[in-house]
Amino acid sequence: MSKLSNTLSRPLGVQISHMLKDRGVDVIFGIPGVHNQEMYRGIEEAGITHVLARHEQGAGFMADGYARASGKPGVAYVITGPGLCNIMTPMGQAYSDSVSMLVISSCLDEVSVRKGQLHQMKDQRAAAETVCDWSNEAGSADAAYTLIDRAFAEFQNARPRPKHIQVPIALLEGQAAPLARNLSLPSNQNVDGDVIHDVFTRLLYAQYPLIILGGGVANGECEGVAKAMRTIGAASMVSTAGRGLVDPVDPFTFGACLARPSSAEVAAKADLVVAVGCELAEVDLWRSELGHAAPLIRVDLDASVGTADPKTSMFVQSDGASFILALADQFDEPLNTEWKADNVMMWRARWRSEVISERPNIAPVIEVLKAAVPDDTMIYSDMTQLAYAAVELWDMALPKHWHHPSGFGTLGYATPAAIGGAIARPSKPTMAIIGDYGFHYTMAELGVAVELGLSIPIVLWDNAKLGEIEDSMTAAQIAPNAVIAHNPDFCKLAEAFGANTSAPENLIELDKAVQSAFNADGPTLIYVTPKILA
Numbered sequence: 252m253s254k255l256s257n258t259l260s261r262p263l264g265v266q267i268s269h270m271l272k273d274r275g276v277d278v279i280f281g282i283p284g285v286h287n288q289e290m291y292r293g294i295e296e297a298g299i300t301h302v303l304a305r306h307e308q309g310a311g312f313m314a315d316g317y318a319r320a321s322g323k324p325g326v327a328y329v330i331t332g333p334g335l336c337n338i339m340t341p342m343g344q345a346y347s348d349s350v351s352m353l354v355i356s357s358c359l360d361e362v363s364v365r366k367g368q369l370h371q372m373k374d375q376r377a378a379a380e381t382v383c384d385w386s387n388e389a390g391s392a393d394a395a396y397t398l399i400d401r402a403f404a405e406f407q408n409a410r411p412r413p414k415h416i417q418v419p420i421a422l423l424e425g426q427a428a429p430l431a432r433n434l435s436l437p438s439n440q441n442v443d444g445d446v447i448h449d450v451f452t453r454l455l456y457a458q459y460p461l462i463i464l465g466g467g468v469a470n471g472e473c474e475g476v477a478k479a480m481r482t483i484g485a486a487s488m489v490s491t492a493g494r495g496l497v498d499p500v501d502p503f504t505f506g507a508c509l510a511r512p513s514s515a516e517v518a519a520k521a522d523l524v525v526a527v528g529c530e531l532a533e534v535d536l537w538r539s540e541l542g543h544a545a546p547l548i549r550v551d552l553d554a555s556v557g558t559a560d561p562k563t564s565m566f567v568q569s570d571g572a573s574f575i576l577a578l579a580d581q582f583d584e585p586l587n588t589e590w591k592a593d594n595v596m597m598w599r600a601r602w603r604s605e606v607i608s609e610r611p612n613i614a615p616v617i618e619v620l621k622a623a624v625p626d627d628t629m630i631y632s633d634m635t636q637l638a639y640a641a642v643e644l645w646d647m648a649l650p651k652h653w654h655h656p657s658g659f660g661t662l663g664y665a666t667p668a669a670i671g672g673a674i675a676r677p678s679k680p681t682m683a684i685i686g687d688y689g690f691h692y693t694m695a696e697l698g699v700a701v702e703l704g705l706s707i708p709i710v711l712w713d714n715a716k717l718g719e720i721e722d723s724m725t726a727a728q729i730a731p732n733a734v735i736a737h738n739p740d741f742c743k744l745a746e747a748f749g750a751n752t753s754a755p756e757n758l759i760e761l762d763k764a765v766q767s768a769f770n771a772d773g774p775t776l777i778y779v780t781p782k783i784l785a
Contacts, residue, residue, distance in 0.1 A: 263427035265293030272297040280310040281328035287357040289423035305695035309667040311341025316671030324351040332370030343382035345413040347658025351406040352413035360419045384412035392427035410553040442569040451581040458589040460485040461521035466492025467528020469650045471572035484585025499646035502592035511602045515542025528571030610640040623765040628680040633665035635686025637712040663692025673705045687713035700774040701749040708768030745776035754778040
């Protein structure tokens with residue numbers, strides 16, 4: 252318990268900070284303002300570290316990156332009005348990617364009659380609710396405590412998604428009794444043994460069983476999942492967020508192939524599909540459906556996933572990792588299926604060749620980066636062509652070590668998210684991959700990395716344009732328009748912040764630059780252009 256949480260009544264802002272500390276919060280990301288300053292009264296006193304972002308969007312992405320790296324909720328404090336609006340993009344990203352984020356903001360005491368107030372919005376709570384799981388206003392101190400505990404309970408026992416709590420300014424300033432209860436979280440329910448045995452039996456009778464693992468499995472306690480998949484012996488695919496859940500050298504894994512159009516041919520061959528922690532959404536498949544005709548068993552914490560596909564023959568509400576581990580316990584020996592290892596290898600080679608053919612000037616850069624980073628590096632990527640190719644070509648040895656803004660698809664994610672990840676894992680390597688245009692969005696957060704002395708290599712891929720958009724417009728027979736922006740000298744810009752820089756002229760220099768950056772005093776911007784292959 253924090254040292255003052257059991258004292259007499261104090262301002263509610265102080266009590267909230269102590270309550271968060273009691274719930275395991277060690278870091279809060281945000282920006283103080285006159286409307287939320289009362290939330291800051293108790294932060295240091297409670298023993299919580301505050302990270303000052305340069306923009307609320309950066310604070311939100313840092314909280315997101317911290318949550319993904321630590322397995323704990325990322326918490327952000329923002330002001331009324333523009334502060335909340337600025338963090339709504341990160342909230343939307345966290346919602347689509349199932350990330351535990353708690354945003355606590357102040358709000359005006361009265362908006363229905365009084366007009367023209369500082370930071371006033373017509374309906375701040377409703378605006379926030381469009382990009383998060385729920386958004387509620389606390390009308391009393393006890394309501395604030397209850398909402399916070401509700402958020403933490405749902406982070407542990409439901410699909411992880413961002414929550415927003417707003418507290419009126421006068422309530423934050425007012426005296427409040429300390430929290431009178433300890434946090435009591437119900438444990439995750441184990442999936443029913445009869446259900447597990449049913450799935451086991453169906454797998455035994457299948458000739459071409461296919462298991463698809465997504466980010467929902469990686470969100471759980473997924474240690475041992477790769478070994479469990481070998482024990483089961485079915486063929487497998489993983490989503491972008493599920494990379495590392497299956498050993499990439501497993502002879503029966505098709506890898507992160509869902510976005511390849513011809514993966515539908517493989518799915519069509521399956522006579523039983525088990526999708527675990529994967530929505531099979533547009534951003535997983537980049538087509539309208541998986542391509543299967545076989546019965547589909549879906550396993551997910553989110554009950555709504557069970558109705559998403561009319562071909563679903565069975566839905567199991569369960570944590571994905573727990574399901575796979577329990578299923579593996581049913582097997583004395585791996586399945587003997589009709590899938591052939593050489594055929595799986597053929598498909599993987601075909602898809603790899605397709606990606607390299609589509610992006611020939613990027614694949615060699617990816618190979619160098621992969622060789623230069625330690626296996627336990629946590630990587631945060633942005634919406635850039637370098638990352639689009641990497642998430643298909645770069646097999647991960649560990650789960651939960653590559654984070655990409657797949658769902659909401661925001662630009663500017665990688666730099667601040669990597670900062671949050673590095674704060675969560677201070678003794679382990681973290682890297683960011685971002686494009687020239689995306690870097691513009693949150694470049695100011697480079698100052699935070701310098702301020703905190705974080706040894707993050709930030710690989711900036713500069714093709715001098717919105718390359719993916721130009722390609723899309725050309726394919727649609729639209730004359731490329733507004734796809735080129737004037738870029739600064741990125742190295743000089745980074746140096747102005749106090750960061751280290753490197754502009755490697757060949758792949759050998761790139762390898763050295765990345766390795767050196769992990770040991771540098773502070774972040775290193777590694778500036779890379781297609782000319783590196785010249």
